[in-house]
Amino acid sequence: MDHPTLPLGLYQYEHTAALFDGTVTINGVDATFTTAPIVSDIFQGMVRGDFDVAELGLTYFLRTFVLEDPPFLALPIFPNRNFRHSAIFVNTASGIEKPQDLAGKTIGEFALYGHDAGVWPKGILADDYGVTPDQCRWVIGGTNHPIPSFDWIPQPMPADVDIRHAANDETLGAMLEAGEIDALISVDVPQALLDGSPEVARLFPDYQTVEREYYRRTGIFPVMHVVAIRTELARQPDLALAIYHAFTEAKEIPARRYRDRAAKRHMAVMTPWFSELFAENQRLLGEDWWPYGVEANRTAVDTFLRYHHEQGLSTHQLTSEDIFVPDLLRT
The missing domain is CATH 3.40.190.10 (Periplasmic binding protein-like II)
Known part of the structure; x- marks a missing residue:
């Protein structure tokens, strides 16, 4: 039986590479991945209707909540994060x-x-x-x-x-x-x-x-982007969960590679003293230094939501319960 086609827009990171090359698939769907050299082009594509699921900057996603009928909900997948x-x-x-x-x-x-x-x-x-x-x-x-x-x-x-x-x-x-x-x-x-x-x-x-x-x-490792899904598709809990699991599996592949190659001092990496940096980051950030899921990111997300409202970008202060697919709130 043919699976439904799901167009996704996503930047190519090392933690999404396994989705692009087919090493990891999304259960039950025929996913097609589109990327762009400038990540905001992906955001614009999602807003204009090119994708059913796509990476969105967190503020770009939140700005759609000022619309009468917000078109997206978020999956607790954070492909981009950075200290600022x-x-x-x-x-x-x-x-x-x-x-x-x-x-x-x-x-x-x-x-x-x-x-x-x-x-x-x-x-x-x-x-x-x-x-x-x-x-x-x-x-x-x-x-x-x-x-x-x-x-x-x-x-x-x-x-x-x-x-x-x-x-x-x-x-x-x-x-x-x-x-x-x-x-x-x-x-x-x-x-x-x-x-x-x-x-x-x-x-x-x-x-x-x-x-x-x-x-x-x-305890905040600032999140920059989320993966958004159209609200009508978010009502399909099996689909939302399948996407979440696929992204999590894809992320774990390079994370495991970093952990496994520490014994060989990451000899495939060109950056000098990289192993020392990796060990220092692990001591500070923990074994899963790039977590997905609501609970592991609640403090960071709720802080961003507060900032977004305080800076006049949201009409009222949203919560994690407002923005994430309900069936994934326990992740």
Whole structure:
């Protein structure tokens, strides 16, 4: 008997490779996987109806809840996560030496007001340093290349925050290096920093130490993206569970490879001292350092949901019970 066809949009990560090459299949469906060189193109494809299941940035997913009939629910699968103290950059002549100095400054933000790698730093700045978005001026745009406004997704703008979009020919990275903005929050690293420009630095130069301390204190490994499913398909619990199990199995393949190859000091990896880094990360993050499921991620997800509401991006504060497929809430 033929299985139903299920089009999925997904970036190619090492923990999704087994889905693309067919090593892992989704039980009961004929899945077709589509990727893109820019992950936001996958997001846009899901919004315009190209996929039944797809990776969505967490804020892109949450913005659809302002619609009268929200089209998606989330599966507790988190293909992209990253610590984000390292996503805050400053102009070295701006007088910003500590987080509190951001108050009163002009800050660039990549792509849209409240992108995934922006919601986290803004929330952390508010919680830990008392700097809230309304204390700053904001310029939205591309970091290393100009990008237009993402008009294909709802863009709520809090009334008490000064926000404008950069001109069509401007990049936030160049504006930061020139001192036209004082700071930048961006998923992309400014090219000026990569090129060694003395005009651009990270707000937290020793960001790895700061981020590790943040994890020890909070237990949060920030989630960036979820896998979303159309609401009509989410009513099929066997389908949702099959997708969840397949993604979990695919993730375990590279995780097991990292664990098994520690005895040979990961000799297939080009990065020097990688085994020491892997061992240090395991000591801090645990055996399953990239967990799926609701319970293992509840603190991180609920913190993001709080930040999203506090930053004026959600009309009310959502909960994990609001956004995840009900049959997967016990995962």
